[in-house]
Amino acid sequence: MPSDTGSGAALTPTIVFENLQAHQRTAALKAAIELDIFRAVGQGPGDLASIASHAKASERGTRILCDFLVVNGLLEKADGRYRHTPSSAAFLDPASPMCLASMMHFLSLPTLREPFEHLADVVRNGRTVLPGEGTVEPDNPIWVTFAQSMAPMMAPLAGPLGQIVLQGETGPMRVLDIACGHGLFGIEVAKQNPQAHVTGLDWLPVLRVAIENARKAGVQDRYDMLPGSAFDVQFGGPYDAILLTNFLHHFDIDTCVTLLKKVRASIKPGGCAATLEFVPNEDRVSPPMPAAFAMTMLTSTVAGDAYTFKELAQMHTKAGFHDIVAHPIPQSPHTIVMAQA
């Protein structure tokens, strides 16, 4: 092999090997979650025998799985014992309130995984191989799973979103949460402003998850349900603020503009729309997570995308909004785009 690139670093195929085998990393994390490995590691003492016993699994299998997790940065190993990294303690141990392990339920759904088995065809055709409108086909049951299992990823974003939307406002207000899913964003607004009244819009089976979350948060008296499609139901209102979280990316630009016009028409003078999105830089290849999210939209929708701020601003402008501002959420891959009606 050649020993040097132009930069002086050794030229090796390591990155090619990594990508060839990357699927193993997802399978290993999924297996570790199913086998409750991260709880076992958190409880200690971290020796192989006790982890295997907790997982009701063979020592050979447990040892190779745990070593593999260490290689992938999801555990540490010292003196033959496994222990948490700061990340795995916070985000993978079920004993942690920030545990994200339930996300695997949603991300492993055949609906989301199968298009990757036919990715060359997806790229050829430029759209999902799923039937109809893909994941946004009406009443697609995956959104119930989304509402149930992706909440831990969204929960840390709710506080910042509530603060940006409310700007300290504590008076009576009405908020519409479009495609509310788990409902956490609208619920947070209701928590931060005891005079806010929130309407959650989503398909009915999804709303049942949201209303249960509203009940847990103690805001169910100020939480209404508006079942149906955002494109079909009458929004009512007018509202002081309308939330559009994790939604626009499923659709093409014209569809987004149409929806944003309908949104703007339901906002009071001086009110605002708050859009939560993965927003890549204009180069579309950074930061990694927002940029990579376009692949999920390619495989699961007909014409969705990870839109840049420029594109989102243009959509909002075409729909009549003004003063459109991006608020990246620190230490998260998400951005809130605020627009005045």
Next chain:
Amino acid sequence: MPSDTGSGAALTPTIVFENLQAHQRTAALKAAIELDIFRAVGQGPGDLASIASHAKASERGTRILCDFLVVNGLLEKADGRYRHTPSSAAFLDPASPMCLASMMHFLSLPTLREPFEHLADVVRNGRTVLPGEGTVEPDNPIWVTFAQSMAPMMAPLAGPLGQIVLQGETGPMRVLDIACGHGLFGIEVAKQNPQAHVTGLDWLPVLRVAIENARKAGVQDRYDMLPGSAFDVQFGGPYDAILLTNFLHHFDIDTCVTLLKKVRASIKPGGCAATLEFVPNEDRVSPPMPAAFAMTMLTSTVAGDAYTFKELAQMHTKAGFHDIVAHPIPQSPHTIVMAQA
């Protein structure tokens, strides 16, 4: 989210997200190879329209795929045009003699992929969910695909292996290449020593690939075939050197010792055995590739492993070898273990 870990770095779930979605990276590389994206990028000019045209694919799909490859370090993007990284130029462009893309044929085989769909069960049981002996079931056709498609990964190792085995020896000698596969290692010995005579041992359909490679290398007059299983056939000999490349990892330690005894019995006094392996450090979690290889052995075999040097040395010692020395191959994940009979 908490803002700091003990080390002062921000605590983010990035590594968890990466592992949750890592399967997408393998699918993207596979699709890009199938669509001949890397050749298109190498030919230039690297604009989206010309790459999509070459790939006979939609611009939406091609753009999202290429951006995703950039995120994963497999392409670069500047001023809206895609171009090779040093690694993708060397190892993914079919115009490069070092191109590794054919490896995807082997690594995508259902036999190798399907156990990962049931990894929790594999870990519970401590062995592959494949029937019988897994990938080393007699006459498993995957080894023909291995011989045909993994040669580019092995080719850069052949030169160093030949030099270490021959140590400048140019006189008449006999070499047995056990589980020779593509045959490149024995063929290289024959190329480096014009008086070496090589016998390739493997299942017959695999040997047909090896003999064709021997023909291409012009050494077919000094290349014999010994069809069958290394555990069953008589080796003949005695040999000056016996090669055991990418083979011991499929079996448990006792089986390896049994085989090594048979190997040693077929080596002339003063001769040697040369084993090529992924050899992790004693911690079993470094370096990344040799350590991670244990996962492939867990999923595809009954009792194989990525053995440490200590384990390999013990096996060789039990089989009667002495002066056992590890030779890591620079800029590769492989190590050659030399042992004197």
